[in-house]
Amino acid sequence: MFVYKKLLNIPIGKQSIIWAGNKFNDVSSLSIADNVIIGPNNVFLIRGGLKIGNNVNVSGFSFFISQAHDVNDPMGHTSLSEIVIKDDAWVATNSTILPGVTIGKGAVVCAGAVVTKSVDDYAVVAGNPAVKIKERCPRIDYRLNDVSGIKWL
Template sequence: MSQASARPSLKQRIKGRLLRSSTYFFLAALKYYVGNNVIAHVPWERLRNAYYRRILGIRIGQRTHVSMRQFFTGYHSRCNVSIGNNCVLNREIYLDGRTGVVIGNNVNVSFQCCILSLHHDHNHPGFASIGGVVEIRDHAWLGARATILPGVTIGEGAVVAAGAVVTKDVAPYTVVGGVPAKFIAERNREIAYLTDFSPFFDTDVFDESHG
């Protein structure tokens, strides 16, 4: 290998210099600060979604409603959150885009849910970070203030009761609840609804004639 080919490219040198700069990380943190403390309180959903898509790099599907006062977190390089079509994300949800959150279609996430993709190993001498991608599949419903821990998959059509703490995968079309969450019941598999809910401002008021 020649000396010229072993030399880092201009792009690699610029990237390396940026990653050694505190200014770069300051600006990366600033985009989350603005998103969570300014944009999240803007009453116009199109503007909020434009910021989430273009600045934070979040995927938001068609006819999906993302309420005001969301809290997104992620790394300096990305916010690894993907939200499918016809979903409703209610107020004050914590979405951890560090390892990743993947939300399917027709998913309903109630207010103040906490979806974590990274936490700490309490047995590790150095309190190491561990995690995994959280996947919430089509037609799932998370009740108010439910907590989903890293690496968990919520199966298609599954329901997580309000206040539950989910520590392991939830089977499709089952209802779970409690701390930690346990099986409660089966859910009807004949699901035919298509979520379409876009309220005005930070309310639950919407034009029901177009529902």
């Protein structure tokens, strides 16, 4: 956390944790709110920006890409389009989130999904390309990194 907060100067909210092994190509448009867990070994190609809301779980080994090359541009210029992950969302292991996608409040991206379009609030999406498979219950009472209810042995 010292490296992420102090050396890279990433704005990270209270009780948020970034595990080791994550790779960032640009952190200038990255913001992470409170109670966020970012698992290990994700790749963040985020020159277009990434905003992560409160109480978000980002599992490991995923790709977040907010930059792309315009295939219709003869010069192949890069286009940038921010990714937004809203409060209480969960992005499971080995997912890919592409430019301009918003993951809605409480939404779940299942393991291995490739998200090419925005995800509605409380939707559960899976597959390549990701499609909605069901709704998640909108009542979310847990808070990530809340250790108050844990009984330590």
